[in-house]
Amino acid sequence: MHDHDSPHAIPTPQASEQAIANLVDRFYDKVRADAELGPVFNGAISDWMEHKHTLCEFWSSMVLRSGRYQGNPMGTHRALPPFPKALFHRWLELWRDTAREVFEPPVAEVFIGAAARVAQGLSLGLHLGSLEAHTPDALRFTSTSGRSID
Numbered sequence: 001m002h003d004h005d006s007p008h009a010i011p012t013p014q015a016s017e018q019a020i021a022n023l024v025d026r027f028y029d030k031v032r033a034d035a036e037l038g039p040v041f042n043g044a045i046s047d048w049m050e051h052k053h054t055l056c057e058f059w060s061s062m063v064l065r066s067g068r069y070q071g072n073p074m075g076t077h078r079a080l081p082p083f084p085k086a087l088f089h090r091w092l093e094l095w096r097d098t099a100r101e102v103f104e105p106p107v108a109e110v111f112i113g114a115a116a117r118v119a120q121g122l123s124l125g126l127h128l129g130s131l132e133a134h135t136p137d138a139l140r141f142t143s144t145s146g147r148s149i150d
Helices: 017-033 037-044 048-064 075-080 086-102 106-123
Strands: none
Touching: 017 037, 017 048, 017 086, 037 086, 048 106, 075 106, 086 106
16 A cells, blocks of 8 residues: 555655655646646656656656656656646646645645646747746745745
8 A cells, every 4th residue: 555545644844765655656646647748648658667767867856856756857758749828837736736735834835846847947948938928827826935936
């Protein structure tokens, strides 16, 4: 049984390798089942265990500064068939919901802010344009003091 199998799991107060694995596992289970994202991701990913492992390394490097991820996210996404920018918005929505399930608010907001910056960079790098003009709240997160941080 995975940690995420319990609908009443208690959010964790800090980021750790185990918590990141829980976040990634829960998130990609949602992505695979999602009506919008599922067909794109399921068509592009043949080995979900490997993909989740890679994404755990990515988020560990992003948030914990572990240096474990050695890949090229832009190159990976450029190799995919074209997809609409709107999928970034759905991806961010699911990520935001999942981060808030897994982590207490201050930590969840760190992951949400990092994901917004990643999505923005990928959208611009894929020549899909800025996400900020369409969903400013998706690209903004709030500090523990309640102050908006961009």
